Amino acid sequence: MAAALVLAQLRAQATDADTVPPLGLVYLTDHYAEHAQAILDHLGAELPQVTDWVGAVGVGICASGVEYWDEPALTVMLCDVAPERFRVFNGVAPLSATQSADGFEAQTALVHADPAIPDLDELVRELAERTLGHYLFGGLVASRAGSLQVARSSRGAVAGQGRCAAEGLFQGGLSGVAFGPDVGIVSRVTQGVRPVGSARRVTAADGPLVLALDGEPALDVLLHDLALPSHDLPAIVARLRQVLVGLQAPPAAAATPRPGRVPLRLGDDVLVRHIVGLDPAQRAFLVADHVAPGTLLTLCERHVQAARADLVRICAEIRDALGADEEALRAPVEASARVAGAVYVSCNGRGGGHFGAPSAELQIIRQALGEVPLVGFFAAGEIAHHRVYGYTGVLTVFVAD
Structure with a gap:
C-alpha cells in the first residue's frame, strides 16, 4: 500500500508520461526492512524507465516538510539526470579512482555507509579523493535492521559476485551515487551544538x-x-x-x-x-x-535554539549561493525555482521532537527554501566534505540546469 501511494503521487506529478527520470532515491524506515527487496522490485517493475536506485533504511526518514520517525514510511524522489552524468557504486562495483572507460569522472557523491566498518574515517577520505571536488554528502546508516543500503545499477553486477548486486540490497560497506561535474549542487553543514x-x-x-x-x-x-x-x-x-x-x-x-x-x-x-x-x-x-x-x-x-539558528543560516547561505537577489530572499518561492531537488541527512539525535515539535526541523527548511522536492534520512553520523560528523545536518540541493 505504501508503494502504491508513492507511485500514485509520482505519476500525478509527471509532466510527460513518455519520459521518466532514470535515477531514483528511495528511503524507508526499518518497519519495512523485511520488505525492502519486495518494495524495490515492485518500484522497479512499475517504473521500468528508472534504471538505477540508491537509498537506505533508517529509524527515521524525511520528505518535503515532514519527518517520519519510528513509524512505517517510504519516500521516493526521481532525479532527472542523464545516465552519463551519474554512477551508482557499492562494495561489489566501487567508484573508480580514475576516469572510467566512457569518460565519466565523479565531481561529488551521495554516500551511505555502515558505521561499524573498520577504518571508516580513512575509507571516507579515500572515497572523497576519488571525486574531483573532494566532496561527499550523506550519512552512516543505522537501524534495528542493521546497515541496509540500496544500490541497484543499470550497469549490472560484476561477474561472479552473486545475487546481491543484481538485487540491489547491501548489508554494510559503502554505497551511493556519484555525480559528474555538470550536475550542479550546493551543500552546507549545520551544527546542532x-x-x-x-x-x-x-x-x-x-x-x-x-x-x-x-x-x-x-x-x-x-x-x-x-x-x-x-x-x-x-x-x-x-x-x-x-x-x-x-x-x-x-x-x-x-x-x-x-x-x-x-x-x-x-x-x-x-x-x-x-x-x-x-x-x-x-x-x-x-x-x-x-x-x-x-x-x-x-x-x-546540544542546544535547540542554536541548532535552529544555524539551520536557518545554512539555508540563507544556499539561497545566496544560488544567486538569489534581495527580492527573492524575501520570497523563498523565487529562490526555490533554482532548486531542482534536495537531500537532507540529519543526526538521529536531532530527530523526533528535538526541535520543539514533530517535523519542525523540516519545516524550517521548507520555510527557507520553499516547496522543493526533498528526501533524506536520520543517520548515526553525517558525511560531508571528507569527514564524518555528529549531531549535524547536511543539506544538499541540486541546481536546476
Whole structure:
C-alpha cells in the first residue's frame, strides 16, 4: 500500500508520461526492512524507465516538510539526470579512482555507509579523493535492521559476485551515487551544538586520551572550564553526560587561542565527539576519536535554539549561493525555482521532537527554501566534505540546469 501511494503521487506529478527520470532515491524506515527487496522490485517493475536506485533504511526518514520517525514510511524522489552524468557504486562495483572507460569522472557523491566498518574515517577520505571536488554528502546508516543500503545499477553486477548486486540490497560497506561535474549542487553543514567554553589547544595526547590543554593537565582544565568541584564525582559524571567536545584541526599558521574567548558558533571544520572516560591518575580524559597534538578543543552542548539558528543560516547561505537577489530572499518561492531537488541527512539525535515539535526541523527548511522536492534520512553520523560528523545536518540541493 505504501508503494502504491508513492507511485500514485509520482505519476500525478509527471509532466510527460513518455519520459521518466532514470535515477531514483528511495528511503524507508526499518518497519519495512523485511520488505525492502519486495518494495524495490515492485518500484522497479512499475517504473521500468528508472534504471538505477540508491537509498537506505533508517529509524527515521524525511520528505518535503515532514519527518517520519519510528513509524512505517517510504519516500521516493526521481532525479532527472542523464545516465552519463551519474554512477551508482557499492562494495561489489566501487567508484573508480580514475576516469572510467566512457569518460565519466565523479565531481561529488551521495554516500551511505555502515558505521561499524573498520577504518571508516580513512575509507571516507579515500572515497572523497576519488571525486574531483573532494566532496561527499550523506550519512552512516543505522537501524534495528542493521546497515541496509540500496544500490541497484543499470550497469549490472560484476561477474561472479552473486545475487546481491543484481538485487540491489547491501548489508554494510559503502554505497551511493556519484555525480559528474555538470550536475550542479550546493551543500552546507549545520551544527546542532553551542560552545560552552573557550577554545583550548591540545598540547599532549595519546590517541583518544587528551593529556594536556594549553600546557595544563587536561582534566583540571576541563573541570575548571565547567566550574565543577574536583571532589564531587557524581556531579562531574552527571555534567559530563551533557557535554561534548568540538575538535578542529589547527590552521597552518594558527596562533595560540586567546584565553577566555568563546566562539559564537562552531563551523563545519569542527567535529563534535563524546567524552567517553576519565583518567584521574593521569589527570586526563578520553574522547570518542583520535586527537592529535595541536588540535583545537572546544567544550560544547546540544542546544535547540542554536541548532535552529544555524539551520536557518545554512539555508540563507544556499539561497545566496544560488544567486538569489534581495527580492527573492524575501520570497523563498523565487529562490526555490533554482532548486531542482534536495537531500537532507540529519543526526538521529536531532530527530523526533528535538526541535520543539514533530517535523519542525523540516519545516524550517521548507520555510527557507520553499516547496522543493526533498528526501533524506536520520543517520548515526553525517558525511560531508571528507569527514564524518555528529549531531549535524547536511543539506544538499541540486541546481536546476
